[in-house]
């Protein structure tokens with residue numbers, strides 16, 4: 001079995017193991033308290049043993065294949081003995097007559113398999129892809145699972161502490177005990193089944209304390225889980241509350257307030273309120289590069305300027321881009337200003353306008369870029385650019401542009417030619433106007 005294969009089957013195996021662990025955790029203590037013939041469960045118990053036996057093999061393999069060198073010795077020193085003992089098919093001994101004298105001892109021996117229940121925490125982690133995914137749900141599910149098993153064990157202990165009335169069936173006894181357990185654990189305590197002896201009273205008090213703690217813990221976790229179900233929305237709503245307060249407090253004009261609301265609605269609908277650059281800044285450069293390449297590869301495909309560009313060149317650009325949003329009618333560039341960056345359009349449209357007349361010189365859409373003339377010629381901005389609708393742009397600062405352009409002279413040449421052509425076009429337009 002190679003490493004990949006083992007990793008792919010592990011989650012399924014963990015689920016199967018969980019099922020049989022649960023069965024053992026229910027059946028083994030049940031057999032200690034109630035009187036039934038273990039032989040009737042012979043085949044299922046042997047099957048459970050087989051599963052545990054295979055798990056022993058898998059655990060050995062896993063620890064041997066582990067990247068950490070001492071995992072195998074650690075396993076041998078810790079879980080190995082428990083795993084080995086729980087794989088021993090004690091039930092086979094039932095086939096031998098002499099064991100009937102030691103029947104109770106055999107039942108006790110099986111308890112060793114119960115220790116395996118502590119593996120449940122490990123298994124619940126393994127079923128998830130990583131430690132932080134669905135942490136809340138996992139905690140609640142594990143807690144519910146443990147408390148259900150716990151209720152079963154507490155009920156069995158209560159049965160041991162009680163005298164079973166004559167004529168009561170074993171099933172009724174168990175149901176009564178479980179009923180007492182649940183009313184006590186959930187702190188409801190109807191009081192129809194009450195402790196009589198000192199021992200019973202002490203036991204009840206302990207269970208009451210456990211119950212109250214557990215109850216608080218579960219409620220706390222559920223509240224936390226609910227608050228986190230749509231974390232993005234919660235955070236965004238909080239942010240909007242703050243903005244609302246600010247707008248009211250500063251008494252901004254209604255139209256400006258409307259603009260602000262529209263902007264946030266756009267941010268929510270398109271980016272779920274996440275500030276991309278904030279998340280990206282936290283990541284190491286290699287991951288940032290992979291994400292940027294994945295997210296922006298599309299826009300570079302649409303830019304004719306990058307047609308035939310090598311992957312490394314695209315990567316050099318991508319890593320330096322910063323996302324910016326503009327709302328309709330926003331001025332992105334104003335004629336005559338100092339030019340400090342180049343823009344690529346990821347979504348939306350912008351118009352190049354003549355400042356004096358307000359005429360539309362050109363409309364640029366997805367895949368187009370602008371702001372290159374000022375960078376290439378080191379001149380003030382040659383035209384004004386205004387957003388027509390919501391625009392997702394990527395900006396490249398002058399310093400980054402200069403840095404990256406050094407390595408790609410051909411690209412620089414192309415962008416220079418494009419700048420020339422645009423300047424010429426504008427000059428021609430001016431001349432035509434004055435004719």
Ligand code: CMP
Nearest residue numbers: 339362370371372373374381382383422
């Ligand atoms: P820059 O001068 O830095 O700032 C204004 C930008 O408008 C300019 O760079 C060009 O990118 C863009 N621009 C100017 N004229 C035209 C045009 N005729 N067609 C398209 N874009 C233009």
